[in-house]
Amino acid sequence: MLIASWNVNSINVRLPQVLAWLEANKVDILSLQETKTIDDKFPLSEFKNLGYHVEYFGEKTYNGVAIVSKTKPSAVQKGFKAETEPFSRRFIEARFGNLHLLNCYIPNGQAPGTDKYQYKLNWISMLRQHLDQEHKKDELLAIMGDFNVAPEPRDVYDPAEWEGQILFSIPERQAIHTLIDWGLIDTFRIFEKEGGHYSWWDYRQASFRRNLGLRIDHIWATTKLAQSCTRAAIDIEPRKLERPSDHAPVIAEFNI
């Protein structure tokens, strides 16, 4: 079972790249973030032509998440039960047999001290509540997506410069640690202990060419699921293309 997550920064702009990547990598399930389109305009038929099913939860201009899969999920939840309209389309969850996949686009947060920063911390707290109320720690479960947080110094190209900045401030790192504490394992770190591996590079200042990146896209699995993880990686190839997303896809393989 090969699963992946990719913040595509507009599914309509990135569609040819996403389709080509799916054909080349043949993943079973691909979670998308920042689709940036309403559900009526999601390019469903293009995915269907490749034999994929899609569950999507989008909105105009901003945010939007989707789960692309070879098989149709048995249950889908869009947004958290605690959320009331209007709320951003940042969360979608699907069940494939006994495998629970949660796809999230955690808010960026702009800068510490702002309203958006507090919203980010609140959103992560809501995600933890969702886990507490809707799931059990002994499930085969993964949370994947754009977390907009680099968990550790080795996930940042210049941790001293980034200390206290958005994506690497202490309260954000503590907030996503409450997800780890619930019982999740960062699949990438099962296999790779060194720094220098990133999933996002700013469009500006030739950041990708100079590998000035952060590892903010993650696939975190329960202990039970992580036991069967045979591979986890970041595929930086799509970031090298013309008109790339600023994020690279992350993948994890499970022997289930």
Place this chain on the structure above:
DNA sequence: ATGGTTGTAAAACAA
């Protein structure tokens, strides 16, 4: 240096 780039959508705003 409060810069730089991209997407949406039509002037800012979000990232």
